[in-house]
Amino acid sequence: DAGVTQSPTHLIKTRGQQVTLRCSPISGHKSVSWYQQVLGQGPQFIFQYYEKEERGRGNFPDRFSARQFPNYSSELNVNALLLGDSALYLCASSLWTGVNQPQHFGDGTRLSIL
Amino acid sequence: TQLLEQSPQFLSIQEGENLTVYCNSSSVFSSLQWYRQEPGEGPVLLVTVVTGGEVKKLKRLTFQFGDARKDSSLHITAAQPGDTGLYLCAGAAGGTSYGKLTFGQGTILTVHP
Numbered sequence: 086d087a088g089v090t091q092s093p094t095h096l097i098k099t100r101g102q103q104v105t106l107r108c109s110p111i112s113g114h115k116s117v118s119w120y121q122q123v124l125g126q127g128p129q130f131i132f133q134y135y136e137k138e139e140r141g142r143g144n145f146p147d148r149f150s151a152r153q154f155p156n157y158s159s160e161l162n163v164n165a166l167l168l169g170d171s172a173l174y175l176c177a178s179s180l181w182t183g184v185n186q187p188q189h190f191g192d193g194t195r196l197s198i199l
Numbered sequence: 200t201q202l203l204e205q206s207p208q209f210l211s212i213q214e215g216e217n218l219t220v221y222c223n224s225s226s227v228f229s230s231l232q233w234y235r236q237e238p239g240e241g242p243v244l245l246v247t248v249v250t251g252g253e254v255k256k257l258k259r260l261t262f263q264f265g266d267a268r269k270d271s272s273l274h275i276t277a278a279q280p281g282d283t284g285l286y287l288c289a290g291a292a293g294g295t296s297y298g299k300l301t302f303g304q305g306t307i308l309t310v311h312p
Contacts, residue, residue: 089241118299127205127287127302128242141299175241177300185230185249185291188300190241 087112089178089191097197098166106161106194110178116140117159118188119151120175128175134159135182163196171198201226203290205303212278213311220273220306222288229291231264231271232300236285278310 090109098104110117116135120128133141134153153159157178163170173195177188204223212218222231230249234242246255248264248271255262259282261274271288285307289300 120300120302125304127203127289127304128300130299130301133299143299177241185247187232187244187247189244190234192239192241 089176089189091174091176091191091194093194094192095195095197097199099199100166100168102166103162103164104166104196106163106174106176106196108159108161108176108178108191110157110159110176111189114178114180114189115157116179116182116186117153117157118177118179119159119161120177120190121145122173122175122193124172131161133182140182166198168198171196201228201290201292201301203288203301203303205288205306207306208304209307209309211309211311214279215277216310218275218278218308220286220288220308221270222272222290222303223270224290225269226290226292227268228301229268231268232289232291233262233271233273234287234289236287236305242287275308278308280310280312283308283310 092107118133119131122128130143132151137153148164151161173193175193177190179186179188232247233245236242246262251266251268253264259276287305288303
């Protein structure tokens with residue numbers, strides 16, 4: 086079975102631009118979460134979606150938004166990019182939103198802001 | 200705000216040595232997960248511990264969840280070069296936090312042949 090797939094794998098943008106990152110969960114998984122991992126740190130929670138509804142939001146500005154589609158895939162949008170948005174953006178899927186549900190991560194999108 | 204303090208941040212050892220990585224918090228977690236991450240890849244789940252005092256073994260890796268569910272440890276016996284990587288602990292708070300994971304800052308392990 087295919088794992089969590091993310092696209093693109095790498096992306097270079099300039100300050101002020103907008104970016105859309107995409108995630109396809111493992112087949113049958115209905116929950117998708119997004120994390121930001123800055124170099125040298127652990128991932129930080131951005132959003133969780135389940136059944137197309139937002140179920141959790143981390144401490145990120147309103148420039149960050151996301152949505153989940155009927156096929157459970159998801160997009161993360163970031164507007165007005167800043168240099169500090171340079172990071173690895175990880176998507177994780179799980180069967181549902183239960184607290185002990187194991188989360189399976191994709192290999193991420195490496196976003197570089199110039 | 201829940202925080203997970205992971206130590207040590209860096210660990211460089213010789214093949215065959217034993218090591219322990221610690222993950223501590225002042226908050227209670229419903230469960231704690233350990234991940235390993237290779238460069239250029241996403242974290243891969245190693246284990247989930249749920250019950251206070253729980254011990255799980257995965258070959259040469261032993262994971263323990265503290266009795267109060269505030270801390271955890273990962274012990275590797277007879278480390279091998281293939282164990283090299285970034286080890287991350289992550290706690291799930293439960294309640295309305297659903298599946299949100301709070302990660303520690305990670306431990307970079309290097310095992311020299």
